[in-house]
Amino acid sequence: MLVIVCIKEVPDAAYINISPENGLLIRQGVPSNVNPFDVYALEEAIKLKEQHGFRVTTICMGPGSAENTLKKAIAMGVDEAALLSDPSFSGSDTMSTGVILSAAIRKLAEKEEVGLVICGKQTTDGATGLVGPGIATHLKYSQLTLVDQIVSVDPQEKKIKVRRTLDGYTEVIESRLPAVITVVPQINHPREPTVRMQMLAEKAQIPQWHNSDLNLPVENIGRQGSATRVQKIFSRAMPESEIIGDGISDPDGAARQLVDTLINNNILSI
Numbered sequence: 001m002l003v004i005v006c007i008k009e010v011p012d013a014a015y016i017n018i019s020p021e022n023g024l025l026i027r028q029g030v031p032s033n034v035n036p037f038d039v040y041a042l043e044e045a046i047k048l049k050e051q052h053g054f055r056v057t058t059i060c061m062g063p064g065s066a067e068n069t070l071k072k073a074i075a076m077g078v079d080e081a082a083l084l085s086d087p088s089f090s091g092s093d094t095m096s097t098g099v100i101l102s103a104a105i106r107k108l109a110e111k112e113e114v115g116l117v118i119c120g121k122q123t124t125d126g127a128t129g130l131v132g133p134g135i136a137t138h139l140k141y142s143q144l145t146l147v148d149q150i151v152s153v154d155p156q157e158k159k160i161k162v163r164r165t166l167d168g169y170t171e172v173i174e175s176r177l178p179a180v181i182t183v184v185p186q187i188n189h190p191r192e193p194t195v196r197m198q199m200l201a202e203k204a205q206i207p208q209w210h211n212s213d214l215n216l217p218v219e220n221i222g223r224q225g226s227a228t229r230v231q232k233i234f235s236r237a238m239p240e241s242e243i244i245g246d247g248i249s250d251p252d253g254a255a256r257q258l259v260d261t262l263i264n265n266n267i268l269s270i
Contacts, residue, residue: 066085
């Protein structure tokens with residue numbers, strides 16, 4: 001059974017600036033990393049590989065630089081990787097991204113039975129959490145979101161049981177395979193690749209798939225196929241706050257000022 005992990009290259013938030021001319025993110029020259037939430041998806045897929053002997057493939061849609069992101073996945077222990085890169089993919093929103101990733105998964109399914117597709121719960125640059133459910137919808141796979149434990153997988157019976165911890169309660173769900181699951185950080189502790197695996201990954205040849213490989217109508221993908229448009233991105237100015245205890249060297253005096261401030265603002269009652 002094949003397990004597919006969808007990952008994304010995201011800009012390092014510490015280096016992001018916003019263009020004063022158009023209000024958009026400046027990505028040129030900004031270092032990129034594997035989306036942090038996707039690392040947990042990779043780790044969970046590799047654990048399933050070790051437990052059940054499944055094969056793991058990871059796919060990433062992005063520019064040529066995203067090849068380094070896929071090499072990091074190979075260093076962790078995935079078997080194969082593919083980069084989905086084409087000018088027609090540029091500007092895709094979550095809807096178009098789901099269309100493209102689903103087409104790539106169908107292509108992989110032509111050669112090998114796909115049992116699971118694993119995604120991180122969201123990306124740090126978009127934070128919509130919609131790509132995983134979009135893939136499930138396009139492929140008509142079972143959809144299991146915000147999973148914090150894979151309880152069991154039965155490839156013979158084509159069943160999976162997972163746990164989801166939601167607001168105030170936990171639920172255990174059994175579903176049919178194939179399935180798309182999105183995972184939260186509480187699911188595992190990602191491993192650090194060994195030096196040997198990193199060296200092997202550096203030599204790996206990452207195939208690039210273009211739209212000619214997926215045969216998608218251009219009106220359904222990229223900016224043209226996107227239902228949403230980002231008009232502007234801006235930094236919110238944080239209001240100035242009073243520094244409680246500023247200039248008071250006496251800890252008891254600072255504590256009294258804090259209590260008085262809380263009482264005056266109806267936060268604390270005595």
